[in-house]
Amino acid sequence: MSNVARTAADRSDTDPSDVLALDSLLTPDELELRERIRDFTDQQIRPEIARWYEDGVFPLDLAPQLGELGVLGMNLEGYGCPGRTAVEYGLAAMELEAGDSGIRTFVSVQGSLAMTAIHTWGSEEQKEQWLPRMAAGELIGCFALTEPTAGSDPSSMTTFARQDGAAGRIGDDSGWVLDGAKRWIGLASVADVMVVWAMTDDGVRGFLVPAGTAGVTATPIGGKLSMRASIQCDVTFDGVRLGPEALLPGARGLRGPFSCLNEARYGIAWGAMGAARDSYQAALAYSQERLQFGKPLAGYQLTQEKLVNMLLEIQKGTMLALHLGRLKDAGKLRPEQISLAKLNNVREAIAIAREARTILGGNGITLDYSPLRHAANLESVRTYEGTDEVHTLILGQHITGIAAFR
Numbered sequence: 001m002s003n004v005a006r007t008a009a010d011r012s013d014t015d016p017s018d019v020l021a022l023d024s025l026l027t028p029d030e031l032e033l034r035e036r037i038r039d040f041t042d043q044q045i046r047p048e049i050a051r052w053y054e055d056g057v058f059p060l061d062l063a064p065q066l067g068e069l070g071v072l073g074m075n076l077e078g079y080g081c082p083g084r085t086a087v088e089y090g091l092a093a094m095e096l097e098a099g100d101s102g103i104r105t106f107v108s109v110q111g112s113l114a115m116t117a118i119h120t121w122g123s124e125e126q127k128e129q130w131l132p133r134m135a136a137g138e139l140i141g142c143f144a145l146t147e148p149t150a151g152s153d154p155s156s157m158t159t160f161a162r163q164d165g166a167a168g169r170i171g172d173d174s175g176w177v178l179d180g181a182k183r184w185i186g187l188a189s190v191a192d193v194m195v196v197w198a199m200t201d202d203g204v205r206g207f208l209v210p211a212g213t214a215g216v217t218a219t220p221i222g223g224k225l226s227m228r229a230s231i232q233c234d235v236t237f238d239g240v241r242l243g244p245e246a247l248l249p250g251a252r253g254l255r256g257p258f259s260c261l262n263e264a265r266y267g268i269a270w271g272a273m274g275a276a277r278d279s280y281q282a283a284l285a286y287s288q289e290r291l292q293f294g295k296p297l298a299g300y301q302l303t304q305e306k307l308v309n310m311l312l313e314i315q316k317g318t319m320l321a322l323h324l325g326r327l328k329d330a331g332k333l334r335p336e337q338i339s340l341a342k343l344n345n346v347r348e349a350i351a352i353a354r355e356a357r358t359i360l361g362g363n364g365i366t367l368d369y370s371p372l373r374h375a376a377n378l379e380s381v382r383t384y385e386g387t388d389e390v391h392t393l394i395l396g397q398h399i400t401g402i403a404a405f406r
Helices: 003-014 028-045 049-055 062-069 086-099 101-121 124-135 255-289 301-329 335-365 371-383 388-400
Strands: 141-144 160-164 175-186 193-200 203-210 216-220 232-242
Touching: 028 062, 028 086, 049 101, 049 371, 062 101, 086 101, 086 255, 086 301, 101 124, 101 141, 101 175, 101 193, 101 203, 101 255, 101 371, 141 175, 175 193, 175 203, 203 232, 203 255, 255 301, 255 335, 255 371, 301 335, 335 371, 335 388
Parallel strands: 141 193, 160 193
Antiparallel strands: 160 175, 175 232, 193 203, 216 232
């Protein structure tokens, strides 16, 4: 066991917040990786995140640092990707989101969505062209699925790609003309390549649209009360001409984008527990230092009840995420299990962040403390990659056998 892993294991034995000894379920390699990501978060994210959030900026210089850290396309194999396990990716997501949801979201958009789409559905040429530099953080990708009127129901998308018959041929080897609009597309204004999902005469297909392609406009969405240290955009496509090499040849129908969404949802189940844990730890530390009526807040029954209730859900949610990770690494993870974890862990994380803020009193509404920032961010996490309602319906269909989406 390395010194880093040994230190992490020793600390877990004395950590009063790890009541279930969950760290004992992790391997030395997993503990070592977690500590490395945690150190990166402590050194590179925590000192600056309040300023990034207040200013509403995402620091693009983090991209190559995250590439060097090995968290971009983390559990993908080959093409310069790290090839780590699902559990290791989950641990990384948890530690990054303990810093801020916006940072974990960058990793998710880049790796779980854009890179996974290319890795799973792209041609060999597309993989070689894009994945190595995306894994290194040298190139940025985005994933354009959601539309202004098609969020939870992507089957109703109106963005359309028609085959360009000007060259006298129709088929996957002909060019395309893309028209339409997308909304809430993370990183679109800074992306070197967009993975765009569009309706065609042959159903939903995926396309790679390089930056600078004529007819593409990406406009950052302003006035956000959540995910401020992150980039989301409106994107329009106006007569965008694409060659046959733009088509993702393996993706046909909604199975293509949904496979990527499940990867992102898996990471969210872990990440939300990172935000929850950070909120809890901020409240715990504050309650032990803040004196009221002559003794620390932590010495009052009502405060202890709040802390215990937070800890219960963090321990359960983390154990749930770890169970999913083990299933995923064994090739046994099912979509409804991902929905259960995403629904539960994000919902509980929001409640924990809000409750943590109450312990901080008036100071809790400032950026000096993390819980309210986490709570605001988690409202976005709760919505993207499937709302509570969508995941409830997925689970409802699973247990009853009846689809109630319509």
